[in-house]
Amino acid sequence: MEDATWQAEQFERQRPRLQAVAYRMLGSLSEAEDAVQEAWLRLSRSGDEAINNLGGWLTTVVGRVCIDMLRARQARREDFVGTWLPEPIVSAEDGDGPEQQTVLADSVGLALLVVLETLTPSERLAFVLHDMFAVPFEEIAPIVDRTPAAARQLASRARRRVRGAPTVPDPDLAAQRKVVAAFLAAARAGDFDALVAVLDPDVVFRVDTGSRTRLMPTLLTGSADVAQHTAIQGPRFARHCQPALVNGTAGIVARTSTGVIAVAGLTVRDGRIATIDLILDPDKLHRLVLAD
Structure with a gap:
């Protein structure tokens, strides 16, 4: 024993x-x-x-x-x-104490x-x-x-x-948050030009819909195409969004009265968004536990 x-x-x-x-x-x-x-x-x-x-x-x-x-x-x-995307780790967007910094230091981005x-x-x-x-x-x-x-x-x-891939974000989390806030504001307004300004010219936008009927593209590349798609879909979708930490970097979580409906991990490099990984797979979202 x-x-x-x-x-x-x-x-x-x-x-x-x-x-x-x-x-x-x-x-x-x-x-x-x-x-x-x-x-x-x-x-x-x-x-x-x-x-x-x-x-x-x-x-x-x-x-x-x-x-x-x-x-x-x-x-x-x-x-x-x-597109298949990993299960995200989502935590509260605010908080820069020692425990939060430890989480960020040990995180791995989507x-x-x-x-x-x-x-x-x-x-x-x-x-x-x-x-x-x-x-x-x-x-x-x-x-x-x-x-x-x-x-x-x-x-x-x-x-x-x-x-060879844009996987390492800018180290300044506060700067990441400002870029994500600008992206959300432009998405809510459907502002194409403001979206292009905050996106890297070679941005990659990946979407994991899981078993859902695919009513949207699962992969877009280039700031013009991503901005156009976001400008059309953004005003309806972004009103449910709020900032969050997704795998240790500034990201987005969307909630309705039924719970979390989407999580987006973003990679901010040189002050612009280089990748957007949008998870809509209900199985992954159902298992999601939001850390405080």
């Missing part, structure tokens, strides 16, 4: 890190919870197996579980039409998760574990059944893909 209690206590200490690894691997809070739970089940069944480094052992298990889940997801998505979704499962694992959690390639290699040198190459390929 004492050994089981100690094991459970040690696992709970590891849980936040394991959850963070799994979310970055899967882009889904619910699937991340499933992966971490599977790690606990395997640990509880390990019996007398000698585990010298519990944290490393659990990270290996979660990594392998996530790879299997990503491969299964890819197989299910062969007939998927449209735009980055979208790029990670384009990687192979092995590339994603190598990048997430090494670049985000400083796991040595010697420990990553057996998880992906490669040599350390090959694991390094996987992370290098992933890194090039990430660097």
